[in-house]
Amino acid sequence: MKKVSIIDYEGGNLFSVIQACKSIGLDATLTSDYNKILKSDGLILPGVGSFPYAMNILKKKNLINPIKDFISSNKPFMGICLGFQLLFSRSEEFENCDGLDVVKGTVRKFDFQDKNIKVPQIGWNKIYNGIGWKNSPIENLKQQEYMYFVHSYYVDPFDKKNILSYTKYEGFEYCSSIKKSNIFATQFHPEKSGIEGIKIYKKWSNLL
Amino acid sequence: MKTIRIIPRLDIKGPNLVKGIHFEGLRVLGNPSNFAKEYYNSCADELMYVDVVASLYERNSLSNIISETVKEIFIPLTVGGGLRSITDIKNVLKAGADKVSLNTAALKTPELIRETSLSFGSSTIVVSIEAIKQPNGRYLAYTDNGREYTGVDVLEWAQQVDELGAGEIIISSVDKEGTAEGFDIELTKMISESVSVPVIAHGGAGSIKNIIDIIKIGKADAVSISSILHYGIKDKFIKDNTNSEGNTEFLKKNIGFSKINPINLIDLKKELIKNNINCRI
Numbered sequence: 234m235k236k237v238s239i240i241d242y243e244g245g246n247l248f249s250v251i252q253a254c255k256s257i258g259l260d261a262t263l264t265s266d267y268n269k270i271l272k273s274d275g276l277i278l279p280g281v282g283s284f285p286y287a288m289n290i291l292k293k294k295n296l297i298n299p300i301k302d303f304i305s306s307n308k309p310f311m312g313i314c315l316g317f318q319l320l321f322s323r324s325e326e327f328e329n330c331d332g333l334d335v336v337k338g339t340v341r342k343f344d345f346q347d348k349n350i351k352v353p354q355i356g357w358n359k360i361y362n363g364i365g366w367k368n369s370p371i372e373n374l375k376q377q378e379y380m381y382f383v384h385s386y387y388v389d390p391f392d393k394k395n396i397l398s399y400t401k402y403e404g405f406e407y408c409s410s411i412k413k414s415n416i417f418a419t420q421f422h423p424e425k426s427g428i429e430g431i432k433i434y435k436k437w438s439n440l441l
Numbered sequence: 442m443k444t445i446r447i448i449p450r451l452d453i454k455g456p457n458l459v460k461g462i463h464f465e466g467l468r469v470l471g472n473p474s475n476f477a478k479e480y481y482n483s484c485a486d487e488l489m490y491v492d493v494v495a496s497l498y499e500r501n502s503l504s505n506i507i508s509e510t511v512k513e514i515f516i517p518l519t520v521g522g523g524l525r526s527i528t529d530i531k532n533v534l535k536a537g538a539d540k541v542s543l544n545t546a547a548l549k550t551p552e553l554i555r556e557t558s559l560s561f562g563s564s565t566i567v568v569s570i571e572a573i574k575q576p577n578g579r580y581l582a583y584t585d586n587g588r589e590y591t592g593v594d595v596l597e598w599a600q601q602v603d604e605l606g607a608g609e610i611i612i613s614s615v616d617k618e619g620t621a622e623g624f625d626i627e628l629t630k631m632i633s634e635s636v637s638v639p640v641i642a643h644g645g646a647g648s649i650k651n652i653i654d655i656i657k658i659g660k661a662d663a664v665s666i667s668s669i670l671h672y673g674i675k676d677k678f679i680k681d682n683t684n685s686e687g688n689t690e691f692l693k694k695n696i697g698f699s700k701i702n703p704i705n706l707i708d709l710k711k712e713l714i715k716n717n718i719n720c721r722i
């Protein structure tokens with residue numbers, strides 16, 4: 234059974250990520266231990282909460298090096314929601330805050346002129362286009378598939394050739410997933426996106 | 442165009458799915474897990490579990506049913522009822538809930554909204570507002586399923602909840618709840634237009650037209666429905682149900698609820714799409 238570590242930082246619901254892994258036969262554990270993380274076959278950085286708060290916890294629990302070292306090891310890595318945003322250089326949440334900087338780009342707040350538009354975006358939205366999906370964890374999904382999103386911030390990657398899919402919220406198009414060598418990361422929550430979402434976990438697990 | 446969410450709401454008492462009218466006179470409808478699975482398989486966008494007697498006993502007893510549910514249901518689950526403290530919230534999140542809905546505790550200690558949305562993420566914190574229209578036309582917030590008067594103005598409270606950092610607001614009309622007479626459109630519209638976060642309308646769905654109206658006129662971002670779905674499928678599980686405890690007379694006699702035209706979730710969504718409402722199928 235393949236071993237997957239899920240980065241354990243307090244707050245947020247990590248349970249659903251564990252359940253999704255279990256449902257497709259992965260041995261998933263929450264951990265913040267350097268050796269355990271580096272020894273695992275795959276690593277998931279989940280996340281709900283605020284960017285500065287999460288970065289603080291990653292620092293406090295000495296989790297920044299294990300994440301970066303794992304990514305350098307070239308084994309499959311998945312980032313979800315805030316765990317996707319944390320990969321980028323910096324965020325404009327509250328004050329400017331530095332991220333892990335393994336992907337160049339900035340995390341920005343949805344800024345709509347029309348104040349009737351609801352932020353956060355909460356709910357199902359479609360993913361489409363980007364670089365080809367072949368050989369990526371979303372390979373088996375159809376274009377315009379619905380995924381579940383919860384976020385007030387979006388990522389603006391410097392390098393467009395890492396953008397695996399786009400999504401449009403209230404007319405505004407943004408990057409909803411990326412693929413960069415062994416890094417796969419999504420703004421949406423595959424573990425909350427029904428059967429299609431579980432297909433993403435399954436496909437990702439085939440890389441392990 | 443934004444995608445509207447349809448959220449089946451399951452009121453739970455002990456081991457049973459129940460349903461009342463104005464939150465009173467609870468009837469047993471069956472095993473909640475059966476209904477939850479059925480809704481998951483027919484494209485529910487999220488699910489909501491509410492421990493309807495928790496406030497009375499000041500505890501939420503849904504942990505077991507939550508952890509059973511999330512083993513096979515991969516859509517967001519919101520849990521409410523009797524959550525009073527950070528520890529209570531941690532417990533249901535640990536059991537597998539994605540979000541919690543707070544009412545009594547939030548009204549008692551509004552700062553709890555800020556505190557919990559900072560530590561758990563604002564999208565985890567949903568504030569539920571139970572509104573009763575007063576003779577003078579004002580809406581006041583109640584707790585304990587519309588039993589306890591607070592004197593708090595619903596509009597002012599919703600705006601405060603928004604500022605304190607809640608991720609969503611559920612607005613329940615106690616007057617309409619369980620009646621199948623249609624949602625309180627005026628109430629939902631007033632709240633939805635006054636806050637920045639998504640608003641979930643709850644209470645009163647009796648027909649597809651009611652649901653279309655609350656989205657188009659009431660500006661609901663999501664709709665929470667129960668009877669209209671439950672009454673359509675309760676017979677499917679009747680063999681599982683009739684031995685359970687509680688007020689099962691209603692089930693045994695196999696009577697319906699005359700005011701409701703029960704509907705299947707997928708058919709409902711198809712109708713919404715025909716009416717130019719975007720939703721996931």
